[in-house]
Amino acid sequence: GAGVSQTPSNKVTEKGKYVELRCDPISGHTALYWYRQSLGQGPEFLIYFQGTGAADDSGLPNDRFFAVRPEGSVSTLKIQRTERGDSAVYLCASSFGGRDTQYFGPGTRLTVL
Amino acid sequence: AQSVTQLGSHVSVSEGALVLLRCNYSSSVPPYLFWYVQYPNQGLQLLLKYTSAATLVKGINGFEAEFKKSETSFHLTKPSAHMSDAAEYFCAVTPMDTGRRALTFGSGTRLQVQP
Numbered sequence: 001g002a003g004v005s006q007t008p009s010n011k012v013t014e015k016g017k018y019v020e021l022r023c024d025p026i027s028g029h030t031a032l033y034w035y036r037q038s039l040g041q042g043p044e045f046l047i048y049f050q051g052t053g054a055a056d057d058s059g060l061p062n063d064r065f066f067a068v069r070p071e072g073s074v075s076t077l078k079i080q081r082t083e084r085g086d087s088a089v090y091l092c093a094s095s096f097g098g099r100d101t102q103y104f105g106p107g108t109r110l111t112v113l
Numbered sequence: 114a115q116s117v118t119q120l121g122s123h124v125s126v127s128e129g130a131l132v133l134l135r136c137n138y139s140s141s142v143p144p145y146l147f148w149y150v151q152y153p154n155q156g157l158q159l160l161l162k163y164t165s166a167a168t169l170v171k172g173i174n175g176f177e178a179e180f181k182k183s184e185t186s187f188h189l190t191k192p193s194a195h196m197s198d199a200a201e202y203f204c205a206v207t208p209m210d211t212g213r214r215a216l217t218f219g220s221g222t223r224l225q226v227q228p
Contacts, residue, residue: 004156035216035218040221042219045215055212091156093157098214106156
């Protein structure tokens with residue numbers, strides 16, 4: 001079946017602009033995760049949804065970052081007033097339940113000029 | 114709190130040689146441990162995971178890892194490297210028996226396989 005998909009695959013924006021990154025999880029997966037991977041680093045956790053609610057948002061770096069999952073499927077990561085330091089690959093993962101294997105999407109590469 | 118240390122950001126082996134990628138973890142509670150592989154322009158793919166059922170874990174593509182509590186290690190091995198194993202490998206940890214589900218990753222080891 002289809003894996004986790006993320007759109008766009010690449011996003012270039014200017015400092016100060018607003019961006020939205022989309023994640024389509026595997027059908028039937030109730031848990032969804034966002035991670036951020038900077039160059040030369042491992043992924044860092046941002047936020048975890050169980051169903052429609054954010055069960056753990058402890059990894060969001062500041063209030064410019066926000067994520068939603070209104071119907072318990074597709075999720076959108078929103079970044080306001082982007083900064084050059086936000087440049088990274090944003091990864092989405094989903095799992096059947098909270099303790100199951102996380103399956104990762106290919107990521108969205110965000111570049112802030 | 115959890116953390117993962119991967120010794121060696123780059124490892125180079127010859128085709129057919131043993132692959133050993135090192136991972137040490139720190140966790141205040143018993144951990145689940147994972148190895149993921151990342152090929153260029155692709156998402157992370159799970160190689161194997163330790164969930165306390167057995168200390169020696171076998172994964173895909175001939176890889177295995179052994180959980181050693183006394184050494185707080187979870188090193189990844191493969192007896193004979195193949196050219197297709199060239200990729201970046203990440204060790205990750207998440208705590209058992211808590212509400213936390215997020216993975217904490219190491220900084221990765223890039224494996225090169227020389228012909």
